[in-house]
Amino acid sequence: MSRPELSGMKRRVFNMFLRVAAGGLLLVLGSALALSQSQALDGQIEGIVTDQNGSILTRATVTAINVETGAQRTSVVNDEGIYRFLVLSLGSYTLSAENSGFKRFEQRGIILSAGQTVSVTIVLKPGRPDETVSVTSDAPIADISKFEIGRIVNSREVNNLPLVSRNPYNFMLLQPGVAGRTVKDPLVVDMSANGLRRRVGYQIDGNYDNEANQGGFRLNLISPIYVREVQLLSNGYSAEFGNTAGAVVNLVTPSGTNTLDGTATLLFRPSGLTSKPFGFKPGTASNTNGYGPIVSIGGPIIRDRWHFYSGYEWVRRNTATPITITDSNQAALIAAGLPPTIFVNARSTSDTQPYFIFRSDARVSNNTRINVRYNLFDGDLLYSGIGNLSTTQRSSNLIGYDHAVAAQAVTSISDTFINEFRFQFAKRIARTVSNDLSGAGPSVIINSIANFGPGTTLGQFGPNESSIQFQNAVTKEFKTHSAKLGGGVIFVHDRPRSAITSIYTFPSIQLYDDAVRGINPKGYSTYTETFGDSVTDYRGTFLNFFVQDDWMLSRRAKLSVGLRYELYLPPAADAASPLVISRRFNVDANNFAPRIGLAYLLRDGKYRSVVRIGGGLHYDPPFLKMYSRAIQNNGNPRFFSFSFQDPQPDPNAPAFPNRVGNLPAGTVFPKRDVDTVAPDFKTMYAVHSNVQMEQAIGDNMSLAFGYIYSNARHIPVYRNINCLPAGGTLADGRPLYGVSGLCTNRIFPQFNLVKIAESAGNLNYHAVFIQVTKRFSSGVQFAVNYTRSHARDDAPEENGPGSLTQSDPSNRALDRGSSSGDVPSTFSMSLVARPSFKFANRLLNTLLNNNQISLIALADSGENFNITTVDLNRDGVTGPDRPVGVPRNSGRLPAFLGVDARYSRFLKLNEKMSIEIYAEGTNILNAKYVSSYNGTILTANNTATSQVNPRTGELLRPLPDFRHLSPTWRDSRQIQLGASIHF
Numbered sequence: 001m002s003r004p005e006l007s008g009m010k011r012r013v014f015n016m017f018l019r020v021a022a023g024g025l026l027l028v029l030g031s032a033l034a035l036s037q038s039q040a041l042d043g044q045i046e047g048i049v050t051d052q053n054g055s056i057l058t059r060a061t062v063t064a065i066n067v068e069t070g071a072q073r074t075s076v077v078n079d080e081g082i083y084r085f086l087v088l089s090l091g092s093y094t095l096s097a098e099n100s101g102f103k104r105f106e107q108r109g110i111i112l113s114a115g116q117t118v119s120v121t122i123v124l125k126p127g128r129p130d131e132t133v134s135v136t137s138d139a140p141i142a143d144i145s146k147f148e149i150g151r152i153v154n155s156r157e158v159n160n161l162p163l164v165s166r167n168p169y170n171f172m173l174l175q176p177g178v179a180g181r182t183v184k185d186p187l188v189v190d191m192s193a194n195g196l197r198r199r200v201g202y203q204i205d206g207n208y209d210n211e212a213n214q215g216g217f218r219l220n221l222i223s224p225i226y227v228r229e230v231q232l233l234s235n236g237y238s239a240e241f242g243n244t245a246g247a248v249v250n251l252v253t254p255s256g257t258n259t260l261d262g263t264a265t266l267l268f269r270p271s272g273l274t275s276k277p278f279g280f281k282p283g284t285a286s287n288t289n290g291y292g293p294i295v296s297i298g299g300p301i302i303r304d305r306w307h308f309y310s311g312y313e314w315v316r317r318n319t320a321t322p323i324t325i326t327d328s329n330q331a332a333l334i335a336a337g338l339p340p341t342i343f344v345n346a347r348s349t350s351d352t353q354p355y356f357i358f359r360s361d362a363r364v365s366n367n368t369r370i371n372v373r374y375n376l377f378d379g380d381l382l383y384s385g386i387g388n389l390s391t392t393q394r395s396s397n398l399i400g401y402d403h404a405v406a407a408q409a410v411t412s413i414s415d416t417f418i419n420e421f422r423f424q425f426a427k428r429i430a431r432t433v434s435n436d437l438s439g440a441g442p443s444v445i446i447n448s449i450a451n452f453g454p455g456t457t458l459g460q461f462g463p464n465e466s467s468i469q470f471q472n473a474v475t476k477e478f479k480t481h482s483a484k485l486g487g488g489v490i491f492v493h494d495r496p497r498s499a500i501t502s503i504y505t506f507p508s509i510q511l512y513d514d515a516v517r518g519i520n521p522k523g524y525s526t527y528t529e530t531f532g533d534s535v536t537d538y539r540g541t542f543l544n545f546f547v548q549d550d551w552m553l554s555r556r557a558k559l560s561v562g563l564r565y566e567l568y569l570p571p572a573a574d575a576a577s578p579l580v581i582s583r584r585f586n587v588d589a590n591n592f593a594p595r596i597g598l599a600y601l602l603r604d605g606k607y608r609s610v611v612r613i614g615g616g617l618h619y620d621p622p623f624l625k626m627y628s629r630a631i632q633n634n635g636n637p638r639f640f641s642f643s644f645q646d647p648q649p650d651p652n653a654p655a656f657p658n659r660v661g662n663l664p665a666g667t668v669f670p671k672r673d674v675d676t677v678a679p680d681f682k683t684m685y686a687v688h689s690n691v692q693m694e695q696a697i698g699d700n701m702s703l704a705f706g707y708i709y710s711n712a713r714h715i716p717v718y719r720n721i722n723c724l725p726a727g728g729t730l731a732d733g734r735p736l737y738g739v740s741g742l743c744t745n746r747i748f749p750q751f752n753l754v755k756i757a758e759s760a761g762n763l764n765y766h767a768v769f770i771q772v773t774k775r776f777s778s779g780v781q782f783a784v785n786y787t788r789s790h791a792r793d794d795a796p797e798e799n800g801p802g803s804l805t806q807s808d809p810s811n812r813a814l815d816r817g818s819s820s821g822d823v824p825s826t827f828s829m830s831l832v833a834r835p836s837f838k839f840a841n842r843l844l845n846t847l848l849n850n851n852q853i854s855l856i857a858l859a860d861s862g863e864n865f866n867i868t869t870v871d872l873n874r875d876g877v878t879g880p881d882r883p884v885g886v887p888r889n890s891g892r893l894p895a896f897l898g899v900d901a902r903y904s905r906f907l908k909l910n911e912k913m914s915i916e917i918y919a920e921g922t923n924i925l926n927a928k929y930v931s932s933y934n935g936t937i938l939t940a941n942n943t944a945t946s947q948v949n950p951r952t953g954e955l956l957r958p959l960p961d962f963r964h965l966s967p968t969w970r971d972s973r974q975i976q977l978g979a980s981i982h983f
Contacts (some may be wrong), residue, residue: 761795
C-alpha cells in the first residue's frame with residue numbers, strides 16, 4: 001500500500017468513525033426504552049431459576065437493584081430457565097425473583113466488580129407470593145463465569161492497603177504471573193507479565209491510557225482519589241481487551257451514590273520517622289518529609305437519577321537519593337578538577353503532586369444512562385536525577401501536566417439489546433529543564449564509576465502526546481448465550497523534542513584526567529552527539545474490531561469464544577529520506593486474534609470445584625518511537641546524530657571537550673547514524689494459554705492453582721546492518737567488523753551506524769501458580785499469590801529497559817538467554833483486617849474494637865542483569881557486547897522481601913461520621929535490598945590490566961563480586977501519618 005493510499009485510508013477511517021460516533025450519540029440520547037446503566041468496564045449478573053427439586057422454572061420475573069444508586073432492572077426468565085442482566089453498573093446488588101405459586105426470593109449482598117460476570121442460581125420454594133425467603137450472601141466464590149487469570153483490587157483494599165507512594169499502580173504486582181518493582185512516586189511501575197517486560201495495557205474506565213511511543217508508560221498520572229477499584233488481568237482475558245500482549249490494568253473511577261459521602265485527610269511524612277536512605281554517609285542530612293491535604297466527596301444531585309463524585313489531592317514529597325561514588329574515586333575526580341560539592345546530595349528532590357477529578361453519572365431517560373469524567377494532574381519535580389553514580393551536576397527539573405475528558409453512554413434498545421458508546425481525549429506534556437545545580441559543557445560517563453556534566457535529557461520535551469478514542473459495542477442476549485460486537489479507533493498525535501547532547505564515555509578516571517590535561521584528548525571510548533532540529537511531529541492510528549460470545553452450555557459448563565482484529569497504521573514516513581527503505585513503513589494487516597475459554601463446574605454446593613481452560617492471540621501495538629526515530633534520524637541534514645568508537649585513528653573525532661556541531665563552517669562532519677524500520681516489519685503478538693482449577697473452601701475463600709504457557713513472536717529487535725565482517729574472530733567465533741573500532745566494510749558508505757528495527761525476537765514463558773483468595777467476611781479479607789516461572793528470549797530491546805541492540809548483527813541466537821522479565825519466583829500478599837470482638841468488659845471492647853490492620857508483602861528470587869563490556873566485535877555499537885562465555889542476563893540480584901503495613905484507629909462520632917487516625921509504612925523491616933549493581937560494564941582497555949581481553953573477548957580474571965561495586969539499594973523505611981474525617 002503506497003503512502004498516499006494509506007493517508008487516504010486514514011481520512012476515510014476518521015470520517016467513518018465521526019459519523020458512527022455522531023450517530024451513536026443521537027441514538028443514545030434519543031432512545032426511550034427500558035433502563036440500562038453501565039460503568040466501563042461494566043459487569044453482568046446471570047443464572048438460572050429452579051424449584052427446590054432442581055427443575056427449571058420459566059417465565060419467572062427477576063429484578064436486580066443497585067443498592068447504592070437505586071437503579072433497577074427486570075428480566076423475565078426465558079424458555080431455558082436463564083435470566084441475564086447485561087451491562088450493569090458496579091456496586092452492591094439485591095436480587096429478587098417472583099413466580100406464581102412460589103414464595104418471593106430475595107438475596108442481598110451481591111458485589112459486582114469491573115468486568116465481572118456473576119452467576120447466581122435462584123431456587124424458589126412453594127408458597128404464597130407475599131411470603132419472602134431472604135438470604136444475605138455474595139455469589140459463589142468459585143464462579144464458572146470467570147475465565148481469566150487475575151484479580152480485582154476492590155474499594156476496601158484501595159482505601160485501606162498501605163500506600164505511602166500514593167500510586168495505585170503499585171497494586172499491579174498483586175496478581176499471578178506478574179513481577180516487578182514498586183515505586184515511591186507517581187511514575188511508572190516497571191513490571192513484567194508472562195515474561196514480557198513493560199508490556200501492559202493501561203485503561204481508565206476501559207479507555208486507552210498508554211503512552212504510545214514506548215512501552216510501560218501511561219498518559220495519566222493517577223492518585224487513589226481517581227480509583228474505586230483496579231481490575232488486573234494477566235492471562236486468558238476476552239476479545240474485548242486488546243492493544244497489549246501483556247497484562248491489562250483497568251482503573252475504575254468512583255461514582256456518586258444516593259448517600260452523600262466524603263473524606264477529608266491530612267497527610268504528614270516526617271523526616272524523623274524515615275530511616276536514612278541507604279548509602280548516605282553518616283552526618284549527611286536528608287530531607288524526606290512530605291505533607292498535604294486530600295478531599296473527596298460524592299452524592300446525589302437528583303436521587304436515583306443523577307450523581308456526582310469529585311476529589312482533590314495536593315501532596316508535596318521530598319526524597320533524597322545518596323551519591324554512591326566511592327571515596328577513592330571521588331578523590332581522584334576532585335584531583336582531576338571536579339568540584340567537591342557535586343559529590344554531596346544536599347538538595348532533596350521535591351515533587352509537588354496536585355490531582356483533581358470530577359465525575360457525574362445521570363439517567364437522562366428511562367433507557368439511557370451517561371457518565372462524564374474530567375481528571376487533571378499538574379505537578380513539578382525539582383532537583384531530580386541526582387544519586388547513585390550521578391553527581392549533582394546531573395540535576396534537572398521535570399515540569400508538565402496531563403488531563404483527560406471522557407464520556408460513556410449506555411442505552412437499552414430493547415430488554416435484550418444494549419448499545420455502549422465511549423469517548424476519551426487525553427493529553428500529557430513533560431519538559432526537562434535545567435536548574436541551579438545543572439552542569440555545563442559535555443556530559444561525561446566514566447563506566448561504573450561516575451556520571452557528571454549536564455543530564456542527557458536536558459531540553460527534552462516529551463511526551464507531548466494526545467490521544468482521541470471512540471469505541472462502541474452492542475450486546476445482544478439470546479436464549480443460552482450473549483454476544484457482543486464492537487470496534488473503535490484511537491488517534492495518537494505526538495510532537496516531542498529530543499535533547500541536544502554531547503556525551504563522552506571514558507573507561508577510566510585516568511583516561512578522563514589525561515583528556516582534561518590535553519595529554520590524550522581522544523582517550524575516550526565512545527562519543528555521541530546530536531544537533532539540529534530535534535522536533536518530530538507524527539501521528540498514528542490504532543483500529544480494533546471484536547466479537548465475543550458467551551455460551552451457557554449447561555448448568556455446569558460455560559464457553560467463551562471471541563475474535564479480535566487490530567490494525568496499527570504507523571506515522572507517515574519521510575518520502576525524501578536519503579535511506580531508501582525509510583521512505584515507506586509497512587502496514588501489517590493480518591492481526592487476527594482468536595480467544596477461547598471454557599469453564600466447567602466439577603462439583604456444586606458449598607465446596608465448589610471449577611476447572612478452566614483458556615487461550616488466545618494477543619497483539620501488541622508497535623512503539624511509535626521506532627517510527628519517530630526513523631523519521632528524525634534518517635540521514636537528512638535537518639538533524640544530525642553520530643557516534644565514534646575508539647576515536648584515536650579517526651581524524652573527524654573531536655578532541656575532548658569539543659562539540660562537532662560548534663566547530664567552524666567548512667568542518668567535515670562525520671558520517672551520520674541512521675535509524676530505520678524493516679520493510680517487512682510485522683506486529684508483535686503472543687499466544688497465551690492456561691489451565692487452572694479453583695476449589696472453594698467455604699463460602700468466602702478459594703484456592704486456585706494452574707499452569708501458564710506463553711509464546712511471543714515478532715518482538716522488535718534493533719541491529720546494525722551497515723557493517724559487514726572484515727576478517728578475524730573473537731575466541732568464541734564472533735566475527736570482527738572492523739579494525740581498531742572502525743567499521744571498514746560498509747554497505748552504505750555515506751552513513752555510520754544504520755540501526756534497523758526488525759520483528760525478529762521470540763520468547764517462551766512457562767509458569768505454575770497458586771492463588772488463595774478470601775473475600776471480606778468476619779472482618780478479614782486477603783489474597784496470596786505465588787508464581788514459579790521461567791522466561792527465555794533472543795530479544796534485547798532498545799526501546800525498553802537496558803536499551804540494548806543485538807550484540808552480533810549476524811547471529812541473533814547469541815543473544816538467547818533469560819528474558820529481562822525473568823524472575824523465577826514471585827510472591828505477593830495483601831491483607832485488610834478489621835475484626836470485631838464482644839466482651840463483657842467495656843474497656844476491652846473499646847480497646848480491641850475499631851482497629852484495622854492492613855498489609856502488603858512482596859517477595860521474589862531476584863531480577864537478572866546483563867554483564868557487558870566495550871565494543872568487542874568492532875561493529876560500532878556500544879552496550880550489547882558481552883565477554884566470551886557470559887550469557888545474556890546471566891547475573892542475578894539478591895532475593896527480596898518487602899513488607900508494607902498500616903494501622904488505623906477509628907472513632908465513631910455518630911451513625912455516619914467517624915475519625916480515622918493511621919500510620920502506614922513501606923519497608924517497615926528496613927531491609928537493605930539491592931535494586932541494581934553499578935559495576936556490570938567490564939573494562940577491556942588492554943591485555944595487561946583489563947578484566948576482558950580486547951583482542952579475544954575472553955575474561956582475564958574471574959567475574960567481580962558485584963555486591964561491592966557501588967550497589968544501588970531500594971528505599972529505606974518510610975513512615976507516613978494520616979488523619980481523616982469520613983462523613
